[in-house]
Amino acid sequence: MRVCILGAGALGSAIGGTLAEAGHDVTLINRNRAHIEAIQKNGLRLRTDGVDRIVRLESALTTDGMAPVDLVIVLVKSLDTESAILSALPIIGPETIVISLQNGLGQEETLANVVGQNRVLAGKTYAGGVMIAPGHVISGTRGKETIIGELDGTMSARVTGLAKALTDAGLETMISPNIVGAMWDKLLVNVATGALAGITGLTYGALYAIPEIEATAIAAVSEAMAVAEAMGIALQTNDPRAPWVKAAAGLPPEFKTSMLQSLEKGALTEIDFINGSVVRAGARVNIATPVNATLVALIKGVERKRVPQSKEP
Numbered sequence: 058m059r060v061c062i063l064g065a066g067a068l069g070s071a072i073g074g075t076l077a078e079a080g081h082d083v084t085l086i087n088r089n090r091a092h093i094e095a096i097q098k099n100g101l102r103l104r105t106d107g108v109d110r111i112v113r114l115e116s117a118l119t120t121d122g123m124a125p126v127d128l129v130i131v132l133v134k135s136l137d138t139e140s141a142i143l144s145a146l147p148i149i150g151p152e153t154i155v156i157s158l159q160n161g162l163g164q165e166e167t168l169a170n171v172v173g174q175n176r177v178l179a180g181k182t183y184a185g186g187v188m189i190a191p192g193h194v195i196s197g198t199r200g201k202e203t204i205i206g207e208l209d210g211t212m213s214a215r216v217t218g219l220a221k222a223l224t225d226a227g228l229e230t231m232i233s234p235n236i237v238g239a240m241w242d243k244l245l246v247n248v249a250t251g252a253l254a255g256i257t258g259l260t261y262g263a264l265y266a267i268p269e270i271e272a273t274a275i276a277a278v279s280e281a282m283a284v285a286e287a288m289g290i291a292l293q294t295n296d297p298r299a300p301w302v303k304a305a306a307g308l309p310p311e312f313k314t315s316m317l318q319s320l321e322k323g324a325l326t327e328i329d330f331i332n333g334s335v336v337r338a339g340a341r342v343n344i345a346t347p348v349n350a351t352l353v354a355l356i357k358g359v360e361r362k363r364v365p366q367s368k369e370p
Contacts, residue, residue: 058222059126061086061148063141064133065116067186067318070096071196072130072158072228074103077114079226084115084123086145093118095192102193109193125150128219131157131168134319135330138167149176154215156205158182160247160315161330162240165208178216179236180205181243183303184228187313200307202229204243206236238291241281245292245300247331248281249274252352255316255326256359262310273348274301280346281335287342316356320363328356 058081062073065085070092077083085101087093096116102109117123126148133141138159149155149172156178157164169177181204185197205220207213216232223230233239253270254260264270279297286292294300305312316326332349339346 058128060128061120061126063129063131063145067188067194068184069132070101070194071103071186071198072184073114074101074112074196075198075228076226077112081226084117086117086120088118090118091191099192103196105196105199120145120148123148125153127153129153129155131155132159135159135161135164135327136325138164139171142168142171154178154219156180160327162244162334163330174208178205179208179240181240185308185312197308198228202231204231204233204239206233210234235291241285241290242292242294245278245281245294246304248277248335249301250304251314251316252328252332252356254314255320256355258317260310261305261308261312265305271301277348277352280349284335284339284342284344287344288338320359323364325360325364326356328353
C-alpha cells in the first residue's frame, strides 16, 4: 500500500514508521526542514521502550512530484487542514482513501469539502509520539488502538480492508459503526490532558502526580460527557475518570501532549478544536462548560505569551 502521511510530526512519524516497517511504501510530509533532512540522511529513528531503531522510508517537505497514493493519513494541525489537503490534491486518485487521525472535531467536513465525501473516512487514534530531535521520535503506537469508520456508519469493503491492513502492520485498528461517538470518546481523552499539560508545561510523569490536576481533568471531561448526552451522542465512556487514565496508559513519563509540544515550538495549538469544541457544542444545547471555557482562556493566554505575533491569525 502506498501511504502518504500529511503532517508527519511526532505522531505521524511514529505511525508512518510503523507502517514502513511492515513493508508499506510510506512517504512522510512535513514542513520542518530539519526533521525531513535528518530522515533523508539517516533514516527515521524510532524509540520504543527506550530502544532506538532505524526505519528507512521516504520523506519530503511537500507532495510535489509524487504520484497518486492509496491512502492519505491527515495529521496536520487542525488550523492547517484545508490548505494541506488542497496542496495534496495531485496525489489523490480515483481510489485514494483520505482519513483524518487529527485531534478534535470537524476535520472530516473540511476534507470532504475539498476531495468529496466519497473519499473520506473518519478516524481517531490513541497512539502518541514525542519528537526528541529532528528525525528522532518516541513511538507510542504499541498497544494503542486506532478506530476508523465510514461517516454514514456502514461496514464497507474499503473500511474493513484498511482496518485489516493497519492491524497487520502493527497499528491495532477497530471499525466503529458509531464513528461520531468514537470521535467524542477520543475527544474526552484530549480534553483530559491536552490543555492542562500545555498550561503547566508538565510531562505526563509530573502531570499525573498532582491530585488537583486530576480533579480538574475529570471536571472538564464530565462537562464534555454532559454535552454529548444532550446532543444524543452515544459514548462508550461512562466514567469521567476513564479518559484521564486512558490518556497515559502505555506511555512513558516523559511523554508530552501535542498541545504542549506546539507551545514549546512557539506554534498555535488546537485548543479551539478540542476544549473549544466542547464549549461551542455546550452553548448550542444549553449545557454550561465553565471548566473547559477556563482552559481555553488560559491556553489562549499562553499562546499570546509564547507564539510570535506574526503566527497568530
